[in-house]
Every structure is written in C-alpha cells, then in structure tokens.
Amino acid sequence: MPPLSETAAAPAAxxxxxRRFTPAERWIHRTTAALVxxxxxxxxCLYVPDLAQLVGRRALVVxxxxxxxxLTPVPVLAGLASxxxxxxxxxLNRFGPHDRRWLRAALRRDHSRAERPAGKFxxxxxxxxxxxxxxxxxxxxxxxxMWFTGLAPLMWxxxxxxxxxxxxxxxxxxxxxxxxxxxxxxxxxRGMRTGRVDPxxxxxxxxxxxxxxxxxxxxxxxxxxx
Amino acid sequence: xxxxxxxxERGDGxxxxxxxxxLLGMLGLGAAGMAVAPWAQRGMESALGAVAxxxxxxxxxxxxxxxxxxxxxxxxSVPHKDDTNYRLTVxxxxxxxxxxxxxxxxxxxxxxxxxxxxxxxxxxxxxxxxEGVRLSTLLDAAGVSPxxxxxxxxxxxxxxxxxxxxxxxxxxxxxxxxxxxGKPLGHAHGGPVRLYVAPMYFYKSAKWLSGITVTxxxxxxxxxxRGYDVDGWVGKSNGRDDAPTV
Numbered sequence: 001m002p003p004l005s006e007t008a009a010a011p012a013a014x015x016x017x018x019r020r021f022t023p024a025e026r027w028i029h030r031t032t033a034a035l036v037x038x039x040x041x042x043x044x045c046l047y048v049p050d051l052a053q054l055v056g057r058r059a060l061v062v063x064x065x066x067x068x069x070x071l072t073p074v075p076v077l078a079g080l081a082s083x084x085x086x087x088x089x090x091x092l093n094r095f096g097p098h099d100r101r102w103l104r105a106a107l108r109r110d111h112s113r114a115e116r117p118a119g120k121f122x123x124x125x126x127x128x129x130x131x132x133x134x135x136x137x138x139x140x141x142x143x144x145x146m147w148f149t150g151l152a153p154l155m156w157x158x159x160x161x162x163x164x165x166x167x168x169x170x171x172x173x174x175x176x177x178x179x180x181x182x183x184x185x186x187x188x189x190r191g192m193r194t195g196r197v198d199p200x201x202x203x204x205x206x207x208x209x210x211x212x213x214x215x216x217x218x219x220x221x222x223x224x225x226x
Numbered sequence: 227x228x229x230x231x232x233x234x235e236r237g238d239g240x241x242x243x244x245x246x247x248x249l250l251g252m253l254g255l256g257a258a259g260m261a262v263a264p265w266a267q268r269g270m271e272s273a274l275g276a277v278a279x280x281x282x283x284x285x286x287x288x289x290x291x292x293x294x295x296x297x298x299x300x301x302x303s304v305p306h307k308d309d310t311n312y313r314l315t316v317x318x319x320x321x322x323x324x325x326x327x328x329x330x331x332x333x334x335x336x337x338x339x340x341x342x343x344x345x346x347x348x349x350x351x352x353x354x355x356x357e358g359v360r361l362s363t364l365l366d367a368a369g370v371s372p373x374x375x376x377x378x379x380x381x382x383x384x385x386x387x388x389x390x391x392x393x394x395x396x397x398x399x400x401x402x403x404x405x406x407x408g409k410p411l412g413h414a415h416g417g418p419v420r421l422y423v424a425p426m427y428f429y430k431s432a433k434w435l436s437g438i439t440v441t442x443x444x445x446x447x448x449x450x451x452r453g454y455d456v457d458g459w460v461g462k463s464n465g466r467d468d469a470p471t472v
Binding site: 047049052053055056057058059087090091092093094095096097099119120121126127129130131133134135137138141142149154155156157158159160161162163166167208209210 | 238239240241242243244245246247248249250251252253255256259260261263264266267296297298299300301302303304347348414452453464465466467
C-alpha cells in the first residue's frame with residue numbers, strides 16, 4: 001500500500017520526500033480514527049430517530065458505543081511509548097509568537113502566506129489537537145458516569161448526560177471540520193498515509209518546521225525535543 | 227516573508243504551553259457544565275420546546291432536550307401489523323383464553339388518560355393523551371385464576387417482554403393502548419397496540435404488544451434482565467428522582 005501511493009504522489013521527488021510521521025504515529029491516528037468513527041456512527045444510530053428506526057438493535061448498538069468510546073484514549077496513551085509521538089505532542093503544546101500571528105490572520109480570514117507562519121503544526125492544528133483531547137476526556141468521563149450508574153448520585157448523572165449530549169454535538173461538528181480540512185489538502189493526507197511529504201509542500205505550509213532528515217528517518221532528533 | 231533565523235529559533239517546541247491550557251480548560255468547562263446542568267437543562271428544555279412547537283423542519287427534535295419521543299427498538303426490524311393480521315392473545319392462568327382482533331379491542335369500553343411520559347434515560351413528554359382498553363377489563367373477561375400473581379407481556383418484535391404484578395396490572399391507569407395524541411398508534415410508537423403503564427418509566431409500556439400471559443410469578447422483562455428495576459415507578463426506582471407521572 002505505501003509504495004503505491006508514493007509512486008503516485010510525486011515521481012521526481014520520491015527520494016527527497018521528508019519524513020513527517022513515523023509508523024507508530026500513523027497507527028495511533030488510524031486506530032483513533034477508527035474508534036471515533038464507530039463511536040460517532042453508533043451515537044447517531046442511538047440518537048437520530050430515523051437512523052434508530054432503521055438500525056434498531058438497541059442493546060448491541062449501546063454496547064458498541066460504550067466500548068469504542070471508552071477505548072478512544074487508548075491509542076494515544078499507548079503511543080506515549082513512542083519518542084516521535086511525544087516530541088510531536090511537545091510541538092502541539094507550545095505556542096510561539098508565530099502561532100498568535102497565524103490565529104489572528106485566521107480570524108481575519110487572511111490567507112496570505114506571510115500571515116500564516118507555522119512550524120511542524122500550524123496554530124489551527126494545535127488548537128484542534130488540544131480541544132479534541134480535552135473533549136474526548138470529558139466525553140469518556142461523562143459517558144462512564146452514564147454507563148456505570150452506580151458510580152455517582154443521580155444529580156451527577158443528569159449533569160453528565162447534559163454535558164455529554166451537547167458536547168457530542170460540538171465534537172461532531174469539529175470532527176467533520178477536521179475531515180473537511182484533510183479532504184482539501186491531498187499532500188497533508190499523503191503525509192498521514194505514507195509518513196512522508198513533498199519538501200515544497202512542507203516549505204509552503206510549514207515554513208518554520210525544521211524537517212527531519214529524509215535520508216536518515218531513524219536518526220535521533222533529540223535536538224528538536226526538550 | 228520567509229522564515230528568518232530568528233523565527234526559526236522561536237519555532238517548534240518553544241513558547242507558552244497553550245495546548246495544555248486548552249485541554250485543562252475543556253476539563254474545567256466539562257465540570258462546570260455538569261454543575262450548572264440542572265438549571266441549564268430546564269432553560270434549554272423550555273426554550274427548545276417553544277421553538278419546536280413552531281419548527282416545520284424538525285431540526286430541533288435532533289438537539290439534546292429537543293422534546294418529543296425517541297424511537298428505541300431492541301431488534302433489527304419490526305414487522306408491521308394492521309387490522310388484517312394483528313392478534314392479541316390472552317393466555318396462562320385464566321379460565322377463558324382469548325384472541326382479540328383490532329376491531330374487537332376497539333369495540334370494548336375505552337378509557338382515556340392524559341399524563342406525562344417519562345423515559346428512564348431522562349426525556350419527558352408532557353401531557354400525552356393515550357386511549358385504549360383498561361388491562362383490568364381484559365383480565366376480568368378472561369377470568370384470572372386464584373393462583374395467579376403476575377402478568378407477562380410479549381411483543382411481536384420477537385424480543386421485547388415486560389411484567390407487572392397482578393396488583394399493578396389491575397390499576398385503572400394501565401391501558402392496552404390503541405390511540406395516542408388523538409390518532410391511532412403508529413408503528414414507530416409501538417402500534418397498532420402497545421401497553422401503557424402511566425405511573426412507571428416508559429420501558430414498562432411495551433410497544434408492539436401481542437401477548438398477555440397470566441403467570442404465578444413476576445418474570446423480569448428485556449431491560450430488567452439488563453439491570454433496570456422490575457417495579458419501575460417514576461421517581462422511585464432506577465436511582466432516579468423525577469416528578470411522578472400520576
């Protein structure tokens with residue numbers, strides 16, 4: 001599968017493509033995406049009347065939703081064993097002056113390159129990552145309160161249901177936005193699928209990213225990490 | 227325009243830990259949401275309820291607390307039954323087992339109840355009229371044996387079941403319902419015939435009712451095998467404190 005997409009991508013630059021994600025990181029993304037996907041679809045089948053009527057099987061759909069939901073944080077937690085993933089979490093966490101500039105430009109809908117400086121991840125990606133991580137934890141916590149009804153008094157369960165329902169709506173919209181962004185940028189998708197990107201794309205979209213050496217993908221990049 | 231060396235120095239992995247702050251902020255918002263939920267929910271319910279009354283698109287029905295009924299079925303598909311093929315059987319510890327067609331049920335004395343419907347998952351539909359035959363009418367017609375203690379209900383979806391004690395089943399607010407909100411019961415609402423147990427959570431009101439069996443003990447129903455209370459009084463079971471529906 002990887003060779004296919006790589007040859008299709010950019011014949012001239014195949015050798016020079018730069019590493020963006022390690023196999024471990026791509027697997028974290030894939031498994032998280034699969035869990036979230038099934039969790040969201042099963043939620044829709046419980047919640048949207050027409051889908052509920054079409055699918056039925058309520059006890060089964062509830063079980064699928066509960067388990068995919070509670071397992072969603074697992075790939076990220078397991079991924080902490082990967083040095084590259086930890087390094088990327090560090091990059092996602094820290095916001096420099098250029099990120100502020102990027103966000104201000106985004107609010108003005110200014111798409112000029114000069115106003116959108118970005119490291120390995122742009123400020124929008126950083127905000128998305130942090131917001132989604134927080135939202136997933138809140139969904140897992142409130143979902144657990146609804147699942148294990150003995151955990152907390154009813155007051156809490158009512159509150160958990162309220163937060164879970166409304167945040168689900170927000171998560172649905174944000175995840176659709178995430179998928180929409182990916183659809184709009186084939187090279188970004190290729191980066192997540194194959195682990196490598198066109199250096200011209202990297203220079204254009206992520207000018208402040210000190211790309212890791214494409215010829216030595218396994219070299220230690222500790223200098224980028226703190 | 228291009229990244230200067232100075233910019234590069236301030237590139238990845240440096241700067242304020244804003245990501246962590248956003249994540250912790252979300253956790254804080256979640257906790258705050260839980261704390262204000264009792265008030266916020268009431269406000270949302272009344273606001274959305276008012277909008278839903280005048281909403282031709284039905285979008286408000288998809289929002290949390292948007293009001294109205296939710297469709298729950300435990301099977302993949304439920305057969306449709308009508309005048310031609312619907313039968314309600316009364317069996318078990320009775321003197322006169324019986325089979326009722328829809329027209330026969332309609333010909334019996336009808337009762338009307340207007341109560342709130344309360345689901346154990348939290349949604350509530352206020353003042354919903356149900357019409358049908360009192361369950362006690364059917365039990366009296368069948369002649370219940372002195373050994374009988376309970377009534378079991380089975381459904382033509384092939385999976386759902388429910389139970390009531392004989393005492394509960396004889397209450398005047400327990401109907402074999404044929405109509406809801408002034409219309410014949412539609413398929414999605416459990417039509418053509420469903421049970422309606424007004425004082426209990428709505429899972430007790432079995433949809434697509436096809437069998438009534440008088441038994442010598444209460445046999446837990448579908449959701450009760452999965453942890454719900456057999457005596458499902460609204461506000462006094464399943465760890466909930468909703469306002470009673472009677």
